[in-house]
Amino acid sequence: xxxxxxxxxxxxxxxxxxxxxxxxxxxxxxxxxxxxxxxxxxxxxxxxxxxxxxxxxxxxxxxxxxxxxxxxxxxxxxxxxxxxxxxxxxxxxxxxxxxxxxxxxxxxxxxxxxxxxxxxxxxxxxxxxxxxxxxxxxxxxxxxxxxxxxxxxxxxxxxxxxxx
Numbered sequence: 001x002x003x004x005x006x007x008x009x010x011x012x013x014x015x016x017x018x019x020x021x022x023x024x025x026x027x028x029x030x031x032x033x034x035x036x037x038x039x040x041x042x043x044x045x046x047x048x049x050x051x052x053x054x055x056x057x058x059x060x061x062x063x064x065x066x067x068x069x070x071x072x073x074x075x076x077x078x079x080x081x082x083x084x085x086x087x088x089x090x091x092x093x094x095x096x097x098x099x100x101x102x103x104x105x106x107x108x109x110x111x112x113x114x115x116x117x118x119x120x121x122x123x124x125x126x127x128x129x130x131x132x133x134x135x136x137x138x139x140x141x142x143x144x145x146x147x148x149x150x151x152x153x154x155x156x157x158x159x160x161x162x163x164x
Contacts, residue, residue, distance in 0.1 A: 002067035002153050003113060003132035014134050016062055021139035022103035027052075027114035027131060028096035048118040051076040052099050053153070054137075057109045062134040067111050070150035075099040101137060104145035109136050113153070125159075 019025060052075040057065040097114065115130040 003111065003130060013063060016109070016134040016136050018136050018138060019101055021101055021105040021107070021137050021141070021144070024098055024100050025112070025135075026096045026098035027133075048116055049076070049078050050097055050114070050116050053113040053115070054101075054105065054135075054147070055111045055113070055153075056106070057111065060109065062109050062111070065109075065111065067113070067132065067153065071113070071153050071156070072147040072150055074102055074105070102145075102147075103139075103141065104143070105137050105139060105147065106144045107137055107139045109134070111135075 017025075051073055053071045053073050055065075055067050055069050055071040058069055059065055097116070101112075112133045112135045113130055114132075115128060117129070118127040120127050
């Protein structure tokens with residue numbers, strides 16, 4: 001749930017991106033879902049909400065951090081925006097989602113988590129599509145904030161909880 005199914009174990013030596021606080025970053029699917037019809041291009045296939053989170057690593061080696069620390073939300077999209085479109089049409093499915101690292105983010109090494117949640121009206125409930133990246137945030141500002149509120153993942157969502 002933190003970074004996707006066994007994501008921190010599946011690829012255990014990812015590179016760390018250096019990002020300036022205040023910079024725009026993004027996530028995109030890396031492979032097609034199926035090699036047929038409208039599924040042959042990497043896309044985000046479901047409509048739904050999107051959010052991004054950061055968790056500062058308590059250790060210097062991000063490869064050993066599993067994301068079991070505190071997380072804070074840096075982006076949340078619950079309503080249609082300029083990035084939102086009618087996803088019912090295959091040609092309109094999203095190829096990436098971009099957002100900004102807050103300019104007040106303290107410097108350090110973080111897991112950056114992007115999640116897309118499809119609020120499936122079916123009996124199985126919502127479908128979660130999380131993924132993470134290793135990032136090192138640098139910030140020359142002296143008036144950085146103390147991020148919050150802090151939550152745990154898993155733990156931030158509760159079965160049956162209405163959306164916020």
